[in-house]
Amino acid sequence: MSLMKSWVASANDANHPFPLNNLPYGVFSTDGTDPRCGVAxxxxxxxxxxxxxxxxxxLADYPLFDVPFWNEMMEQGPAVWAALRDRLTALLADGSAEKAKVEPFLVAAADVELHLPMVVAEYTDFYAGMQHAKNMGAILRGSPDLPANWLHIPIGYNGRASSVVVSGTAIHRPNGQTKAPDADMPSFGPTKRLDIELEMGxxxxxxxxxxxxxTVDEADAMIFGYVLLNDWSARDIQGWEYQPLGPFQGKAFGTSISPWIVTAAALESFRAPTPPREKELLPYLNGSKDGLYDIELEVLMQPEGAATATSVSKTNYNRMYYSAAEQLCHHAIGGCEMTTGDLLGSGTISGADRSEYGSLMELSWAGREPFTLDTGETRGFIEDGDTLTLRGNARGDGFTIGFGDCTGKILPAVTWPAKD
Structure with missing residues (x-):
């Protein structure tokens, strides 16, 4: 597929993230107006x-866009999703006879505030990147050996939908319990090991x-689209609490997502296969389509006061072991009802080389090997005032499918208990 020309001139730049080939869905507002659905x-x-x-x-006998979220549109199903994409393409394509009717309803992106694009019904995060799982084993247990179940099922845990926020929302450093290896008792206070996890949602x-x-194929058809996802993580809080039931407060304080939903339809030509299986999966986890996507990903870090951000990692979504469709299939296999607006985090995306690691825990090897930023500062974990940005693009023939940045700045921990 090559670039589809639009009468919106800026959409025809080969490096612009939002060409006619993309048409991502979001929610925006301008000064004095309520949030409403929009297409970039x-x-x-x-x-x-x-x-x-x-x-x-x-698209229906009743309005679908009189609400500030895309859930009502998502509920309509794949046939309506396709009809909307076809209609938008016809309205915005170069030479459209309806340009004069549409043009008054375009708003400059520079003048808007972006909001969560959907109501997040439930949030589940997975642990489906093999390199990340091996790295964490090596760091925490001294061995890269995978857990016994890892090659057989997509491991996940249920997170907090209430803590999912749109890009640009600041995150307070969380307080919680931690325990030093040589301490008799745990202590309470701000995390000292604040981290990110580079994921897709x-x-x-x-x-x-x-x-x-x-089935996996049914699950694939149920997925409306994808966002970038930063699973903020407090490693020291997580390390003390996670046995035997998994992450809790070490993860619950914030999850950032990019503001635009890039539809599965826009990514169709970028499908990529999952890697060869080291253990044969049980038949219910087999599907007929390539389940991953060729999406270039990058992590940038910018200390407070720095003029520019430093790129600290570059990898690709095709490094994952399990696809989103496999994860969704496994999530529902016992009869769990999946809901419009459910968000599934892929798990941390890391490649084989250190330059492709998707968390600071891996990049600094648990803080033992700090890395240097372009400013000359070093980091093992995130410091107050740091801004972390995730970026993702799929590159086509003369066009780019982008997601919009997923950014968050870390604020100091809330003083607790509050002091008069």
């Missing part, structure tokens, strides 16, 4: 509430019935 095209955003109100987009568009499993 070049440097502009198409106001979906307005174009639906004018009858330029009509899959968004469930259509749900499943309670009590009914789904």
């Amino acid at each position: 095209i070049g440097d502009m955003i198409l106001d979906m509430e307005a174009v639906e109100g004018e009858g330029l987009v009509q 899959a968004i469930v568009g259509t749900g499943s019935e309670f009590g009914q499993p789904i």
Whole structure:
């Protein structure tokens, strides 16, 4: 596939993240207006509430875009998803006869505030990157050997939907319990080992019935789109609490996602296979399609006061062992009802080389080998005032499918107990 030309000139730049080939979905507001659904095209955003109100987009017998989230549209299912994409392409394509009708409903992206693109129903995070799992084993247990179940099932835990925030939202350094190896008792206070995890997030568009499993192919068809996801992690809090039930407060304080949902349809030509299986999967985890995507990913770190950010890691989503469809299938296999707006974190994405590691825990080897930023400062973990940015792009023939940055700045911990 090559670049699809639009009459929105900025969308035709080969390096712009939002060409006509993309058409990602988000929620925006301008000064004095309420949040509403929009579609990114070049440097502009198409106001979906307005174009639906004018009858330029009509997908149901009732409004789908009179609410500030994409859940109602997602509930309609793949046929309506395809119809919307076709209609938007026709409206925004170079030579469109309806340009004059559509143009008044474009808003400059530079003038808007972006919000969460959907109501997050539930959030589940997985542990599905093999290199990350091996690295964590080597760091924490002295051996890269994988847990006995890792090659057979996508391991995950249920996180907090209430803590999922849109890019640009500041994150307070969390307080919690930690325990030093030589201490008799745990202590309370701000985490000293604040970290990120570079992930992709899959968004469930259509749900499943309670009590009914789904196949991998059914799961693949249920996925509406993808976002970048930063699973902020307090390693010292996590290390003290995680046995026997897994992460809790070490993860619950914040999860950042990029503001634009890039649809599965926009990524179709970038599908990539999962790697050869070291152990044969049970038949229910087999699907007919390549489940990963060729998406270049990058982590940038910018200390407070620094003029520019330093790129600290570059990797690719195709490094994962399990796909989002396999994760979704396994999630529902016991009869768990999946819901429109469910968010599935891929797990940390790390490649074989240290330059591809997707967490600071790995990049600094638990702080024992700090890395140097372009400013000359060193980091083992995140310091107050640091801004972390995740970036992702799929590169086509003369076009780029981008997600918009996933950014968060770390603020100091809240003083607790509060002092008068």
